[in-house]
């Protein structure tokens with residue numbers, strides 16, 4: 001990611017925007033790389049402000065800690081789903097895949113007595129295999145992803161029930177697995193990580209600017225450059241400060257940000273990422289420059305499988321048990337797809353970002369958490385989530401330029 | 408037909424042997440026989456126009472040469488060496504670049520990304536990773552893209568950081584052309600490159616084509632505009648119903664003759680067919 005560059009592009013476009021309509025301006029803002037953060041960030045701030053006023057407990061460090069933990073499973077799976085959404089495909093089996101992997105891991109640890117890390121590794125491999133298998137059916141046989149993963153969803157739900165056996169739930173007491181969500185970093189380490197994070201970000205931004213100057217390309221404005229560094233510094237330090245005033249930065253948050261950063265880098269800054277965007281944008285063009293559309297698709301589904309398995313492990317750790325309803329049978333799938341879409345990833349393919357999926361997961365998590373605090377009924381929660389999702393998809397459709405001749 | 412004597416030489420075409428030769432290219436799409444054994448050749452420093460009615464098979468022939476379709480049959484030679492072209496990468500390795508009739512750009516990517524799609528430069532020193540996972544050198548891409556567009560003199564396109572979806576038809580055409588001529592190439596295939604362009608931009612494209620020709624590239628130029636064809640080409644290949652009609656020296660033929668050849672074909676021994 002190069003937010004510095006994106007901010008600059010955005011600033012440039014807004015400057016030019018004085019003579020163009022609001023609609024176009026909106027489209028342009030969404031098109032810029034950093035601008036895509038805008039709506040979901042705004043939604044998050046609004047939700048936090050609203051619940052902060054109505055339920056003051058909402059903004060307490062303890063609640064934020066819980067909020068991050070609650071959003072982690074949805075976030076992990078949403079990050080994976082984003083990758084297939086970029087292709088214009090969908091994965092309806094992600095939650096069930098997650099459930100199967102979690103169940104297998106639980107059985108291996110609890111019933112077989114396997115070493116925790118090894119069981120996790122096996123679950124992750126299983127997730128990748130499940131994802132790539134579906135990907136091959138989609139890419140090489142040509143069945144639409146919707147159908148393959150719908151079938152996969154049903155099949156994997158059954159498989160999960162089989163693995164769980166008659167008990168329906170397996171308790172997780174393995175210290176390694178539990179540790180993933182119970183360990184928090186000591187405050188000093190949290191601060192150190194934040195400082196390193198900001199320093200690395202600043203170093204990359206400044207080095208990039210120096211290279212632009214050396215090559216003679218147009219430079220980012222100092223406001224955009226230092227503004228983005230300052231923005232991330234404030235964000236990171238505020239997050240660490242908040243979490244440190246409760247129990248410290250959870251290990252899980254660090255893991256999740258690390259994985260998202262890796263996938264974010266792969267999707268935006270490598271030839272493979274370009275392939276994903278190219279196939280999602282115009283499959284025939286991608287094919288004609290020699291990109292293997294099929295292999296790209298299989299790889300993308302492998303990545304969802306991987307992230308689903310990790311989500312399953314995180315879930316097992318967090319709930320201290322693996323049950324059908326926590327994964328395959330519950331709202332997890334729709335929340336994960338919703339998170340990706342609320343984050344601004346297009347269902348039509350070719351546009352989106354894994355970071356936004358995390359923010360989308362936070363939006364969904366915050367809504368649920370805030371409505372819980374204000375004692376809303378399950379019915380209210382469902383209706384609110386539906387409205388937010390609809391709003392997000394409407395924004396997606398609008399920013400595709402619905403009024404601009406469908407371009 | 409391909410081994411006919413190359414004695415009569417047009418205005419500027421140097422009397423060299425053909426650079427790219429295709430023999431007996433066939434391609435079927437289900438029941439449609441798009442190419443039924445086409446011979447084709449082009450020399451370096453020459454513009455070979457390729458004309459024919461709609462559906463004659465011009466684009467299909469170009470796509471086969473560019474590796475976008477694999478032909479059912481046919482042989483390819485570069486400087487008399489037989490080569491195989493099965494994928495777009497093969498074609499690019501042999502220095503064959505193409506501007507597609509429908510441009511084939513990704514609207515969700517920016518100009519620079521489109522220009523280097525499939526052949527992105529990566530940073531050195533990441534050899535332990537497979538190539539597709541190495542970091543892109545996007546600043547180098549941006550720089551090369553700017554240079555390539557500058558050479559085409561598209562004044563309306565200032566930044567290469569904008570998404571292609573927001574550009575006009577002519578600007579997109581310019582990008583597709585810049586993409587083809589920016590890469591290392593000896594053969595440039597242009598499939599109706601001026602179809603979306605205004606008068607001034609068409610002039611620019613024709614000028615760019617002449618520059619490429621003078622630099623020794625072998626150029627194939629498809630167009631339905633006879634004025635352009637006669638302005639720019641050295642020879643003209645006529646296709647009809649997926650087969651060869653004839654090859655003409657541009658200097659020794661005229662629009663009427665070409666139009667007749669395109670629409671009705673010619674008798675075998677027509678006087679002007681080279």
Ligand SMILES: Nc1ncnc2c1ncn2[C@@H]1O[C@H](COP(=O)(O)OP(=O)(O)OP(=O)(O)O)[C@@H](O)[C@H]1O
Nearest residue numbers: 436439441459460461462463464465466467468508
């Ligand atoms: N992908 C395809 N699938 C099926 N048939 C095709 C395909 N591409 C081309 N054809 C058929 O092959 C024949 C030749 O098409 P082609 O596009 O090569 O014509 P063309 O000479 O480029 O025409 P135009 O001047 O209209 O561009 C046509 O009959 C067309 O219907």
Ligand SMILES: [Mg+2]
Nearest residue numbers: 465466467508
């Ligand atoms: Mg054509």
